[in-house]
Amino acid sequence: MTPGRTDGTLDPITLVARDPDLARRRAEQVLGDDCTPTTRSIALRTLGAARRELGDPAGAERLLRQSAAVAARAGDPEHAAQARASRLGLLALRGSGGYAARTLARLSADTASARAMLLTHHGLAAAQHGRFDTAVAGFDAALDALDGDTDRSLLPGVLSNRGLALMYAGSLAESAADLEGALSRASDSGQTALRGVALQNLGCLAVRTGDPARAVACFGEAERLVPAQRLPLVRMDHADALLAAGMHREAARMLGGLGELGAASGRYGGGRATTEAATAGLLQAKVLLARGDTRAARGLARRLRRGFSDDSLWAELARLIEWSARHSAVPAQRSAPPRFTRPSTRRGPANGGAGPGPGAAPPNPRRDDTHRCPPPAGAGSGCADTAEAATALAHCVHSAPLGPVSAMLPSGPEAAALRVIAAGDHRSPRGRLVDPPGGHRPARHLELIVHARAHRREVAAAGARAALRAGDAPAALDWTEFASAPALPAGPCRNGPWLDLLDRCRALHARAHRGDAAARRELPALAETLSTAQWHADCMTAESGGAPSRHEPPAAAALSRNLAGRAFVRYVRVHGTDTAITVVDGRTRLHPLPSAPAVEDAVAKLSYAARTRVLSGDEETSAPDGVAAAARRVDRLLIGPVSETVGDRPLVIAPSPPVQALPWGLLPSLRGREVSVAPSGRAWLAGGGADADPPTGPGRVVLAAGGAPQGAAGEVGALASVYPGAAVLRGAEARVEQVLRAAAGAGVAHLAAHGSASAQTPMLAAVRMEDGPLFAYDIERLSRAPRVTVLSSCWVGGAMPASSGAPLGMAASLLAMGGRVVVAGVLPVSDRTVGSAMLGFHRALRAGTAPARAVADHLAGAGFVCYGTG
Structure with missing residues (x-):
């Protein structure tokens, strides 16, 4: 580092933005040699900026004071x-200054570049508050104060911070332009660390716009670029993106990996919390809310609030969590949430997971070749946790150009809708949540779609709860x-890379099925990797169907016109309360259901x-206390409350999560x-509704049999x-790739094979073909699913609810990829x-009978x- 070099090594901003640790080493090397006072001042400033990024603010301030003194003595x-x-700027980031800050501001305003830095820090201080x-x-x-070529190294950092401020101010398009500009300029100038920060901020913007897939992809790339000291901040943003997508278990695992930083959040009470520990604590409180542990969330938020000054942003955010915990625990109260400069609601899912029975394998199934359900080869079955989130935080990290300034603020139309609902109007807010045409492009994976817009689902839950209370x-x-x-x-x-992971998972399953213990041990970790690896750049856009168009008619009216003598029954669970909504002969009615635990218990016992x-091989008998008794109980709880309204009409049922794997045909009334x-009702309408019955001619037909069980061929x-x-595909012809090619766009596809499903990894539900399992993930590789698919296998019909x-x-995958009807077993x-x-x-079916009639x-x-639309 000598005067006159033009490669950026004399520019502390560029050097630190490239690699803080490298900047530290170079500065220390220069300071160890003889150098001019100007070079020494620059090296001290570089070392101070690097120390700031490496987590030593006190040392950074001392070095910056020395740098100013050396330059002043040298004239x-x-x-x-x-x-x-x-x-x-360091003082502003630490929330201090006083007389020293006023003096520094006066002395720093004499030069253009210093004035630009000063104005940047003013902006950061305003954002922090x-x-x-x-x-x-x-x-x-x-x-405006930047001086062209002289200050071009500062430009990416200013754009990055301006982009974040614009995001919080609600100017999302301008925010995206600034952040993309910051990313491009940081890439062009080799500012690797700042490029990581720009990606981190773009991830925060993606969370804001309801695109969690893009957010996770941005955070994943940012983690590879930022210095190690900043990784906890990126991972906390990453965790918040997962929470925004309703993936609270994944977020909890990520927060749990932050070690002492996360543990520090539980020790607030007397002193002031650091930015990083405060963020970790607030996110942990948010996870507690997502899990439904409102008491623990409220207690943690109270401890956090006491660690902040009353007028700080952190105290306001802690108060928001307290409010959310209190009012999610007492649904009937109707006070408005705390107000913020730019409020919004980023909340968890409106619905919970499955109960303890549906979709999971029994404890010790008989493992022979007389059933189409092979022994599990990897991740076992389990039950998704019930999740009801009730808070609204969006955590972001800024840089100046690389200094952390965390500001977790809610924003957007969802908060306005919640306030209107809380004030007693449950009808008008829905129209305010419509996306502009082309606002979001579809994702390529079903899991990305169902995890998008979790905050909107929570607004919908609030609106539904208000409407149910009003009897509307x-x-x-x-x-x-x-x-x-x-x-x-x-x-x-x-x-x-993702397709390679899928093939590797298939190969491991095949090895595990042959008794390979090592493959069986590897499968759970690979299954989790496969799920998270979907968040890659090729498939990171959000879905477009999260909101109906402005001109779409009400659901009840649309269903009434298309049911053609059927009755529609929608089972709804909102904040732990179960209700049935029916549409019959043009009338829409509410039907209260028994308690949620009673329904879940009855469904689990029937399935088991x-x-x-x-x-047991005892299909022909049913003891009074067995299947028949269990079916009568479920019938009484689910069908009894609507029986008078629906009569003996054919039914279209949209189930709530606990009954998505229910064998409906076993219920006496059905x-x-x-x-x-x-x-959903709209999904049934989108599939053609009452007009979707297949024609007499089935079109192209594909019949495929796996290598087992014996009866499949x-x-x-x-x-x-x-x-x-x-x-007809049998033996060596019934391999996964050949079956997929043949099934694409077929009129009828029938697959007979062993089947498997897991509540923990629902997209790894599979039918086992000759060379290994054909997964639900594989269905997404089809250009179009068969019109009618019949899966003659165990378990695979039972849908597993996402969070x-x-x-x-x-x-679910076959229907999402354009299939009209899927006939599959849940037992x-x-x-x-x-x-x-x-x-x-x-x-x-060949004679023209409707699929639902033929199944019955x-x-x-x-x-x-x-x-589907059978």
């Missing part, structure tokens, strides 16, 4: 002013449909009893009745007589008896369900 006012401006319009004005003034059935239905509006993946994922009966199960052979000319409550799994399937039932079903006549008693 170099330019570098003295720059050192003072840097020190002033939540005055974002003032912050934008400060950054605008800093940009049409509005309650509109809110619940708004929360689950259908959206299609944008098309096949073509990301090579039915599975046990099949696995035996022999046509039942179609759809994710015979079943497919018998069905070939029903469909002359069908493509958002949206269904995931094999049937074990007996290889001895299913063949004749399937033959009867397909003969009826031939398959419902064996635990098969007709999904």
Whole structure:
């Protein structure tokens, strides 16, 4: 580092923005040699800036004071002013200054570059206190003061901070332009660390705009670029993005990996908290809320608040969590949440996970070849946690150009909608949440779609709860449909690394099935990696179907016009309360249901009893205290409250998460009745509704049999007589790639094979073909799913709810990729008896019988369900 060099090594901003640790080493090297006073001043300033980024603010301030003194003694006012401006910025970031800050400001205003730095720090101080319009004005003034080539190294940092302030001020398009500009300039100038900060800030913007997939991708890349000392801040932003997507368990794991930083959040009370520990504590409180532990969340928020000054942003945010915890625990209260400069609501999911029974394998299933459910080979079955989030925080980290200034603020139209709902108006806010056309492009993975817009789902839950309290059935239905509006993946994922992971997972499953213990041990970690790896750049855009268009008619009216003699039943769970909403003959009604625990317990007992009966080989008998008794209890709890309204009409059912894997055909009131199960009313309408019955001609037919069980090949052979000319895939021809190619766009596809499903990894639900499992993930590789798919396998029909409550799994994937009907089982399937039932079903289907009618006549008693528009 000698005067006259032009590679940026004499520019502390560029050097620190490139790599703070490298900047420290170079500065120390220069200071160890003889050098001019100007070079010494610059080296001290570089070392001070590096120390600030490396977590030593006291040492940084001492070095910056020395830098200013060396330059002043040498008669170099330019570098003295720059050192003072840097020190002033450090004081502002630490929330201190007083007389020293006023003196530094006066002495730093004499040169253009120092004045630009000074104005930048003014903007940062305003942002730190939540005055974002003032912050934008400060950054605008800093940009005006920049002196072209001389100050180009400062430009990316100013743009990055201005972009964050614009985001909080609600100017999202301008924010995106600034942050993209900061990223581009930092990349061009080799400012690696600052490039990481720009990506981090772009991730925060993506959270703000409801694009968690892009946010996670940005944070993942930022983690590879920022210095180690900044990693906790990026990971906290990453955790907040996961919370915004309703993925509270993943967020908790990420926060748990922050070690002492996260632990410090539990020790507030007397002193002042650091920015990083405060952020960690507030996020941990948010996780507690997402888990429904309102008492612990409120207690932690209270301890956090006592550690901050009363007028600080942190205290306001802690008060917001306290308010959210109090009012989510007492739903009937109607006070408005605390107000902020730019409020919004970033909340967790409106619906919880599955109960303890549906979709999970029984404790010790009989593992022979008479059922189409092989022993699990990896992650076991489990139950998603019930999650009800009730807070609104969006955590971001700024740089000046690299100094951390955290400001977690809510913002956006969701907060305004919540305030209107809290004031007693549950009808008008929904129209304010409509996206502009083209505002979001579709994602390529179903999981990305169902995790998007968690904050909107929570607003929808609040609107639905208010409508239910008011007895307004049409509005309650509109809110619940708004929360689950259908959206299609944008098309096949073509990301090579992710597809390689999927193939590796398939190979591990195949090895585990052959008894490889090492493969079995590797599977759980790989399954988690596969799930998180979807958040890659190729598939990181958010879905477009999160809100209906302005001109879309109310859900009740649209359903009434299309039901054609059917009855629609929507089961709703909002904040722990279960309700049924029916649309019958143009009327929409509310039907209170028994307590949620009673429903979950009954459903779990029925599923378990039915599975046990099949696995024991005792399908022909049912003891009074067995399946029949359990089915009567579920019938009484779920069908009884709506029976008078729906009569004996065919049903379209949109289930709540606890009943997404229910064998509906076993219920006494539904035996022999046509039942179609759809994710939502609008999804049923989008699939064609009552007009979606397949024509008599099935079109192209694909029949595929896995290598096991023994009856699969015979079943497919018998069905070939029903469909002359069908493509029949058996043995070596029934490999995953060949089956996918043949099934794409087919009229009817029938797959007979072992099946598996897990509540922990629903998109790894699979039917086992010759070379390994064909996963639900694989369905997303189809350009279009078959019109009608029949899965003659155990378990795979049972949808597993994501933390958002949206269904995931094999049937959900087939419907999302354009399939109209999926017939699949939610119980074990007996290889001895299913063949004749399937033959009867397909003969009826071939003769023109509607799929729901054919299922009711031939398959419902064996635990098969007709999904979609049957």
